[in-house]
Amino acid sequence: MPRVSIDVMLRDEILDPQGQAVERALPSLGFTGVAGVRIGKHIELTLAGDGTDVRATVEAMAATLLANPVIERFDWRVED
Amino acid sequence: MPRVSIDVMLRDEILDPQGQAVERALPSLGFTGVAGVRIGKHIELTLAGDGTDVRATVEAMAATLLANPVIERFDWRVED
Incomplete structure (x- = not known):
């Protein structure tokens, strides 16, 4: 059950x-x-599960719902 | 010239x-x-300067302007 942090920032x-x-x-x-x-x-x-495919899931979520890739960038990390 | 990240979240x-x-x-x-x-x-x-007093400066800024301590908590870290 990884806890994930995602930072969404306006592009520079x-x-x-x-x-x-x-x-x-x-x-x-x-x-x-x-x-x-x-x-x-x-x-x-x-996220539910054992942590496999965290990268794919998080990046898909961020790109489709959490951030607008036209004007925003995102970084993410798994918290302990 | 430390680059600082501050996360402000609503309390749980x-x-x-x-x-x-x-x-x-x-x-x-x-x-x-x-x-x-x-x-x-x-x-x-x-932050300008060589990085001394980063903790005091950031925590004072966060508590007075960036976060409302009544309903929000903050975490911060120095990047790179």
């Missing part, structure tokens, strides 16, 4: 207004020197 | 309608056996 060439808003808010809260803020989705889920 | 006892919607959509797309879907935010940012 796509504007990220949410990240820009956070980046502009941080100095007024006293946090200076923060750059390149990007905000995306973090998805956690549990 | 807080209802996650977005995760439930994805969990219900997956079987109709042919993905069975997926449970416990939770969806939160994934934030990437670059």
Whole structure:
């Protein structure tokens, strides 16, 4: 029953207004020197089974439902 | 210039309608056996400096701006 984490982020060439808003808010809260803020989705889920075909399942799910490959990229990993 | 990733998730006892919607959509797309879907935010940012006080800075930022500690928890890690 592997627990999988998937991070879905806008591609680097796509504007990220949410990240820009956070980046502009941080100095007024006293946090200076923060750059390149990007905000995306973090998805956690549990797969049934013994962990075979995790790669195929997760990448198919991410590409068809969780991310829009035109504007987003995803990374995933198995959590302990 | 450490690159930091912060995952902000609703606490386990807080209802996650977005995760439930994805969990219900997956079987109709042919993905069975997926449970416990939770969806939160994934934030990437670059800190200026040589990496001292990363823990204090990141945890203060997360607790004051990036997460609402009443309903959300966060994990963070330094990338590469």
